[in-house]
Amino acid sequence: MAHTISDALMGDKGSTPAIHSLEALLANIHGMVYRCLADTAWTMEFVSQGAFELTGHLPSELLGQHAIPFDQLIHPEDREHVRQVVQDAVDHGRRYELEYRIRRKDGVLRWVVERGSAVKYVDKGLAILEGIIQDVTDRKKSNENLLEAERRYRSIFENAIEGIYQSTMAQGYLDVNPALARIYGYDSPSQLIEGLRDIGSQLYVDLNRRLEFMQIMDKHGIVSNFESRVYRRDGSVIWISENARAVRNEAGEVLFYEGTVEDITQRKLSEAEIHFRATHDPLTRLANRTLLEERLEQAIDGARRNGKCVAVVFLDLDKFKYINDSLGHQLGDELLVTIADRLRHCVRESDTVARLGGDEFVLVLVNQINEKTVEKTVQRILSDVARPWVANGVEIQVTCSMGVSLFPAHGCDSAALLKHADAAMFEAKRLGRNNSQYFSENLDDAAVNRLETISSLRHALKNHEFQLHYQPKCDLATGAVVGAEALIRWQRPGRPVVGPNVFLPLAEDAGLMEAIGEWVLHTACLQNRKWQDAGLPPISVSVNVSPLQLEKDSLLPQITHALRESGLAPRYLEIEVTENGMMRHIERSMQTLRRLKDLGVRLSIDDFGTGYSSLSHLKSLPMDTLKIDKSFIRNISSDHQNASIVKAVISLGHSLGLKVVAEGVETESEYRHLQLIGCNEMQGYYRGRPVPAQSFSMAYLQAPTHAMPAA
Ligand code: C2E
Numbered sequence: 001m002a003h004t005i006s007d008a009l010m011g012d013k014g015s016t017p018a019i020h021s022l023e024a025l026l027a028n029i030h031g032m033v034y035r036c037l038a039d040t041a042w043t044m045e046f047v048s049q050g051a052f053e054l055t056g057h058l059p060s061e062l063l064g065q066h067a068i069p070f071d072q073l074i075h076p077e078d079r080e081h082v083r084q085v086v087q088d089a090v091d092h093g094r095r096y097e098l099e100y101r102i103r104r105k106d107g108v109l110r111w112v113v114e115r116g117s118a119v120k121y122v123d124k125g126l127a128i129l130e131g132i133i134q135d136v137t138d139r140k141k142s143n144e145n146l147l148e149a150e151r152r153y154r155s156i157f158e159n160a161i162e163g164i165y166q167s168t169m170a171q172g173y174l175d176v177n178p179a180l181a182r183i184y185g186y187d188s189p190s191q192l193i194e195g196l197r198d199i200g201s202q203l204y205v206d207l208n209r210r211l212e213f214m215q216i217m218d219k220h221g222i223v224s225n226f227e228s229r230v231y232r233r234d235g236s237v238i239w240i241s242e243n244a245r246a247v248r249n250e251a252g253e254v255l256f257y258e259g260t261v262e263d264i265t266q267r268k269l270s271e272a273e274i275h276f277r278a279t280h281d282p283l284t285r286l287a288n289r290t291l292l293e294e295r296l297e298q299a300i301d302g303a304r305r306n307g308k309c310v311a312v313v314f315l316d317l318d319k320f321k322y323i324n325d326s327l328g329h330q331l332g333d334e335l336l337v338t339i340a341d342r343l344r345h346c347v348r349e350s351d352t353v354a355r356l357g358g359d360e361f362v363l364v365l366v367n368q369i370n371e372k373t374v375e376k377t378v379q380r381i382l383s384d385v386a387r388p389w390v391a392n393g394v395e396i397q398v399t400c401s402m403g404v405s406l407f408p409a410h411g412c413d414s415a416a417l418l419k420h421a422d423a424a425m426f427e428a429k430r431l432g433r434n435n436s437q438y439f440s441e442n443l444d445d446a447a448v449n450r451l452e453t454i455s456s457l458r459h460a461l462k463n464h465e466f467q468l469h470y471q472p473k474c475d476l477a478t479g480a481v482v483g484a485e486a487l488i489r490w491q492r493p494g495r496p497v498v499g500p501n502v503f504l505p506l507a508e509d510a511g512l513m514e515a516i517g518e519w520v521l522h523t524a525c526l527q528n529r530k531w532q533d534a535g536l537p538p539i540s541v542s543v544n545v546s547p548l549q550l551e552k553d554s555l556l557p558q559i560t561h562a563l564r565e566s567g568l569a570p571r572y573l574e575i576e577v578t579e580n581g582m583m584r585h586i587e588r589s590m591q592t593l594r595r596l597k598d599l600g601v602r603l604s605i606d607d608f609g610t611g612y613s614s615l616s617h618l619k620s621l622p623m624d625t626l627k628i629d630k631s632f633i634r635n636i637s638s639d640h641q642n643a644s645i646v647k648a649v650i651s652l653g654h655s656l657g658l659k660v661v662a663e664g665v666e667t668e669s670e671y672r673h674l675q676l677i678g679c680n681e682m683q684g685y686y687r688g689r690p691v692p693a694q695s696f697s698m699a700y701l702q703a704p705t706h707a708m709p710a711a
């Protein structure tokens with residue numbers, strides 16, 4: 001019985017059919033079966049047909065004494081190792097297994113695996129080696145590819161910016177990459193795996209979100225772009241987006257989850273910011289018109305359900321434009337922010353405060369019981385807004401006018417409520433500002449709709465709807481009427497008279513101020529000249545010029561023209577400008593004022609004391625008259641502070657050679673007091689309200705002018 005191939009092949013040399021079939025069998029084996037002597041040249045005694053495929057040499061080229069020694073085929077770098085292993089096997093009579101490179105006849109290097117054993121060959125006392133050598137180059141290559149692929153995947157896993165994990169169904173992590181550890185605020189993947197044992201309760205801010213995740217996973221086996229808020233290790237909250245899938249075994253059972261995590265906090269913040277900007281006013285961070293309308297709709301829906309009422313408060317700052325122009329836009333903005341904060345504090349969390357632009361605010365007060373509860377808030381707003389505000393060391397006070405409409409009494413949709421609140425606000429302005437008005441059906445819609453007002457203003461000049469009223473100015477020493485201030489009024493047929501404080505700002509916005517100003521100048525000059533022509537005692541007429549007019553190049557030619565057309569001597573025309581008006585573009589204003597002065601026109605500083613320029617500026621201005629603002633005259637006989645300010649202003653004015661006029665004198669005691677402290681002239685309701693030209697001449701110019709008590 002043959003023990004080895006060699007026994008079978010070599011024992012009885014190639015004689016039996018069994019041996020033939022064995023040879024055929026060996027020839028079919030992939031690889032080279034061999035038998036050789038364990039001599040230095042490894043002299044081959046048998047090689048199978050596979051030799052050709054493996055080495056490119058025919059078996060005959062490898063067999064016998066003069067053949068190519070097999071070890072010459074082995075790559076020189078591997079030769080020594082192969083020899084050692086084989087020698088070792090020979091020494092111990094054991095099997096060997098080797099992997100090394102050979103060079104084929106065509107020069108190509110191939111990886112081979114050799115498995116064989118050393119057998120003592122009793123005959124020659126030499127050992128015999130028998131085995132098989134197989135080409136494993138392809139397998140090795142695909143193995144290497146596999147390893148490489150795995151290495152690459154590992155590197156992606158390790159270096160990914162996204163967090164990657166495998167987690168168990170039972171809420172723990174199996175594996176996470178460094179990025180996930182970083183995202184969740186852990187020092188390392190292992191620290192995360194250790195620290196986060198219960199994903200549901202430790203990680204998710206909203207446990208329901210985790211449950212949803214599980215449900216989707218259960219149903220679809222995959223979750224994509226799943227956004228949730230999670231806690232980092234330090235307790236801070238971030239937004240993440242997850243993509244995950246369930247990994248199953250062949251039986252379809254879920255083994256674990258595997259997924260990626262992206263930190264989308266920054267994106268969420270930007271989204272939130274974008275949404276915020278779309279719905280808020282950037283300056284004050286109050287709701288904008290879009291959000292206001294949305295909230296108002298909600299409020300109306302709510303009120304329909306709970307039977308309570310909603311108040312819409314339209315709020316407009318008084319004379320904001322004036323403050324903004326004189327203080328500069330930066331302080332103007334600061335003022336708006338301050339007012340916004342105050343408004344926020346006046347209302348409840350559930351109410352809405354919005355800014356529509358400019359100095360227009362709208363408040364939506366919800367869950368109101370009745371007008372009384374609304375009124376409480378409205379009053380609080382009035383007084384809170386009017387609280388003095390200090391900017392650049394100057395105390396500024398603004399007031400506001402408010403219009404209120406109520407749901408359901410004044411309208412049943414947001415558009416009607418807003419429109420009616422706006423109308424009521426306009427009414428508040430008309431009634432002298434710093435007050436609030438409720439909408440009422442008899443508020444003439446047309447007179448109160450501002451847009452409509454602006455459009456009607458455009459036709460007012462040509463429709464002769466403007467009128468000048470004249471208010472007497474009288475000498476405090478003699479009581480004689482020495483002048484008249486021309487004050488514009490707007491009277492549309494069948495409508496209430498509108499005062500300049502209401503429509504002039506609108507006219508300015510609409511670019512109509514220049515034309516209106518020109519009309520005032522002409523009318524006033526012409527009127528004064530008419531009085532003089534009628535033989536009435538000559539007085540001076542004062543015309544107000546707004547800051548905007550003062551800045552225009554057209555003012556000087558307009559005045560010259562008005563004087564020429566009317567034939568009025570320049571000394572009977574006085575131009576009133578506010579100190580803020582002059583300060584706005586001081587260089588330019590100064591030039592215009594000097595030219596006017598050269599013309600012989602008188603110049604007066606209006607509303608003195610309400611501005612923000614210093615008294616020292618007065619010296620450099622070419623003024624004739626200083627009009628102390630009415631707010632200082634109020635209660636002058638009892639208010640010591642006001643009294644001393646007025647006294648100081650009078651003496652300062654006198655020292656600069658100015659005539660001092662007190663405005664807004666309403667009572668006899670104020671009148672007497674001013675007489676006593678040496679004020680030159682007065683103007684105010686005490687002596688007379690502004691009236692149409694004809695009434696003026698009848699009341700103050702026909703009769704002896706010494707109707708007032710003299711000093
Ligand atoms: P102003 O120049 O300070 O005019 C005086 C204002 O005080 C007038 O208001 C007048 O009616 C009011 N007044 C007079 N005496 C008293 C009083 O004893 N007590 C009180 N509380 N008020 C008194 P009016 O007519 O509503 O004018 C408001 C402002 O509109 C004027 O303030 C002036 O700045 C401006 N204005 C009026 N007419 C014109 C105009 O033709 N052109 C320009 N640019 N501005 C004008």
Ligand code: CA
Pocket residue numbers: 485544576606
């Ligand atoms: Ca004036």
Ligand code: CA
Pocket residue numbers: 606607627629630663
């Ligand atoms: Ca004034």
